[in-house]
Structure formats: C-alpha cells, structure tokens
Amino acid sequence: MDTSIETDMIIDNKRGREYDTANQPLYYSTAFIRKSLDDEEAHLYVRNSNPNREKLEEKLARLENGNHGFAFNSGMSAIAAALMTCSPGDHIIMPADMYGGTYELSKTILKRYQLSFSAVDQTVADNVTNAITENTKAIYIETPSNPTLKVTDIRKIVEIAGKNNLITIVDNTFMTPLGQNPLSLGADIVVHSATKFLGGHSDVLAGAVILNDENLKTSVQEMQVVMGTGLGTYDCWTLGQHLKTLAIRWKQTTENTEKLYQFFDSHEGVGDIYYPGRDPLHLSQASHGGAVISFRIKDESKAQEFVDKLNIPLVSVSLGGVESILSHPRTSSHLALTEDERQDRGITQGLFRLSVGIEKSDDLIADIRQALDSI
Numbered sequence: 139m140d141t142s143i144e145t146d147m148i149i150d151n152k153r154g155r156e157y158d159t160a161n162q163p164l165y166y167s168t169a170f171i172r173k174s175l176d177d178e179e180a181h182l183y184v185r186n187s188n189p190n191r192e193k194l195e196e197k198l199a200r201l202e203n204g205n206h207g208f209a210f211n212s213g214m215s216a217i218a219a220a221l222m223t224c225s226p227g228d229h230i231i232m233p234a235d236m237y238g239g240t241y242e243l244s245k246t247i248l249k250r251y252q253l254s255f256s257a258v259d260q261t262v263a264d265n266v267t268n269a270i271t272e273n274t275k276a277i278y279i280e281t282p283s284n285p286t287l288k289v290t291d292i293r294k295i296v297e298i299a300g301k302n303n304l305i306t307i308v309d310n311t312f313m314t315p316l317g318q319n320p321l322s323l324g325a326d327i328v329v330h331s332a333t334k335f336l337g338g339h340s341d342v343l344a345g346a347v348i349l350n351d352e353n354l355k356t357s358v359q360e361m362q363v364v365m366g367t368g369l370g371t372y373d374c375w376t377l378g379q380h381l382k383t384l385a386i387r388w389k390q391t392t393e394n395t396e397k398l399y400q401f402f403d404s405h406e407g408v409g410d411i412y413y414p415g416r417d418p419l420h421l422s423q424a425s426h427g428g429a430v431i432s433f434r435i436k437d438e439s440k441a442q443e444f445v446d447k448l449n450i451p452l453v454s455v456s457l458g459g460v461e462s463i464l465s466h467p468r469t470s471s472h473l474a475l476t477e478d479e480r481q482d483r484g485i486t487q488g489l490f491r492l493s494v495g496i497e498k499s500d501d502l503i504a505d506i507r508q509a510l511d512s513i
C-alpha cells in the first residue's frame with residue numbers, strides 16, 4: 139500500500155516482527171553476529187552499517203523521494219562527502235553567499251586536494267553559465283540562502299548543468315524535504331544539516347545525503363564508511379524518533395512564519411523583510427515560504443535594546459528547533475566577513491534572522507511587538 143510521508147515516518151514494518159516495541163530498539167553494539175560465516179546480508183561492524191543507521195537512512199531516502207539515503211555525523215561531513223564525489227582538478231561553482239562552513243571547507247581543505255571553486259551570485263543564471271570552465275564538474279546550490287533568503291532557480295540550474303554534463307548538488311536544509319524536493323526538480327544530490335529542522339529539537343548534530351545515481355552512491359558510501367563519518371548509533375535512533383513529528387512541527391512552524399511575516403509587514407519599526415513566501419520563483423519550486431524570516435529594525439542602533447526586551451525567542455545561532463531562534467548575523471554567523479562584504483550583502487547591525495518555532499504564534503507576536511514598541 140502506498141502511504142504518505144507522515145505515515146511512513148511512523149509505521150515500521152519490522153515492528154511486531156523483529157521487535158515487540160513501539161520504537162525500534164537501540165542496538166548499542168559495535169559488532170553484530172552473522173548466522174553463518176558467509177552471510178553477507180547481516181550487519182557486521184558498526185562503522186560499516188548497523189540496524190539503527192539503516193532504519194534512519196531508509197527514512198531519509200523516503201523524505202526526499204530518493205533511492206539512497208546516508209546519515210552523517212554532521213551537515214558538514216555530509217557536504218564534504220557530496221563535494222568529494224569530485225576528483226582532483228575538478229572545478230565546482232558555488233553560491234556567493236554559501237553557508238560559512240561550506241566556504242571554509244572549500245577554501246581550506248578541498249583546495250589542498252586540487253579542487254577549485256568559483257563563488258557566484260546564482261540568482262542570475264548567466265553568472266553560472268559564465269563561470270563554467272572545461273574542468274567544471276558540479277554546481278552547488280543553496281536556496282533560499284542565508285540570511286537574506288535569496289532564491290535560486292533550481293530547474294534553470296539543472297538545465298544548465300544538463301547541457302554541460304555537470305552534476306547539481308542542493309543544500310536543502312532551509313526548506314526541508316517537506317517544503318522542497320530538489321531531486322524531483324532534476325538535481326543529483328541533496329544534502330541537509332539534519333541538526334536543523336529534521337532533528338528539530340536543538341539536540342542532535344547530524345547530516346544527510348540523498349541521491350539516486352548508483353555511481354554517486356558508491357562514492358558517498360565509501361566516504362561515510364571509510365572516513366568513519368556515519369552518524370553514531372544513539373544519534374541515529376534519536377533522529378529517527380524526531381522525524382516522527384517532522385510533518386506536524388513543519389506545519390505549525392510554517393503557519394507561524396506566515397503570521398509573523400504579516401506582523402512584521404504591518405509594524406512601523408521594521409524596515410526590510412526577507413521572506414521567500416511571496417516570491418513567485420520560490421513558490422514555483424517549493425510549497426511555501428518555509429520557516430526562516432529575516433528583518434531589519436529601522437533604528438539600527440537599537441539592536442541590543444531590542445534583544446534585551448525579548449522573552450520568548452532564544453537569542454543564539456542555529457535554526458530549525460521547536461523554539462524560535464533569533465540570530466544576529468553581523469555579530470555571529472557572518473563575523474568572518476569584512477565590514478564591506480557584510481554591507482554589500484545587507485548584513486547590517488539592524489538585521490535579524492528568525493527561525494520560527496512551534497510556540498503559539500500569538501505569544502511570539504506579542505513578545506516581539508512589545509520589544510519593537512519599546513525601542
């Protein structure tokens with residue numbers, strides 16, 4: 139029977155057969171026993187494969203409608219495995235405003251292995267076309283981007299990649315598989331920081347790679363198994379539990395975000411608002427605006443006073459938790475940029491990024507309203 143993602147995150151065909159428990163047991167063991175010496179189906183050693191990771195990886199593949207899912211011990215190790223499907227000498231086109239860790243990875247480590255990178259504003263497709271060289275192997279996309287939620291046309295990039303025999307890799311962390319499915323739009327590899335919405339409880343550090351192609355699968359699997367970057371057993375179990383509530387968390391958080399957008403739009407103390415939920419291009423490739431919204435307070439000198447007045451959002455970094463998380467890119471995630479680079483990207487003292495949680499939206503709005511009114 140074909141069932142939906144919501145159901146598939148919860149039902150378990152081994153329940154009542156291999157185990158008589160509501161949850162898959164935690165197989166906290168590094169070694170497994172084979173029924174016979176030549177039994178190659180069973181698990182053997184934890185780094186290669188184990189029941190909890192296998193179960194989680196099935197769920198990850200199901201979420202993105204991919205043939206193969208891989209659970210990594212961080213978003214960064216997932217991204218590294220995806221980029222290292224390329225070989226020395228290859229060139230990769232990256233987004234100019236890529237996630238900071240991805241930038242560090244490409245600039246420091248991968249460069250040493252003779253991979254080269256161009257960072258371009260991918261919202262203009264011609265920039266991508268113009269960056270292609272004879273060594274280009276892949277285009278890496280992040281949409282919407284951080285923190286100003288700029289949207290890249292996934293179909294268009296996939297088309298450019300197709301014409302030039304390149305692979306397309308998409309970091310889908312911000313939209314989750316419930317909001318956007320890059321593989322269905324023709325991308326080759328999807329990566330996630332599962333630390334964010336997939337985990338959703340601000341506790342597990344994890345990453346995911348999902349893909350269809352058998353050759354890419356072999357390469358990603360080798361990275362995971364040989365480098366030992368697979369997600370640890372206990373975290374696989376926990377992430378599997380958290381995925382059971384992904385759909386309901388995502389529904390609440392995206393509904394809240396719409397309400398917050400309307401509130402920000404109506405408040406005089408708020409200047410620019412960055413939210414892809416009103417962008418036709420974004421809505422042509424995603425089901426709604428997601429759960430991250432950035433905004434600029436008009437009196438930029440009052441950033442500290444504003445956060446001091448807030449009671450509900452966690453003022454920190456990261457995103458995707460059940461709690462709303464307010465971050466201040468200029469002094470946290472984007473501190474490594476020069477002041478000019480920050481100004482160019484709109485990352486000013488008054489810019490905040492809100493990852494909307496699942497609190498009651500009326501409470502969130504009331505709290506942010508009183509803080510804005512008081513500055």
Ligand SMILES: *Cc1c(COP(=O)(O)O)cnc(C)c1O
Pocket residue numbers: 212213214215237239280284309311312330331332333334343344345
């Ligand atoms: C957090 C994040 C990452 C890195 O993931 P980790 O789980 O922290 O290793 C990569 N991409 C995006 C868009 C992120 O938000």
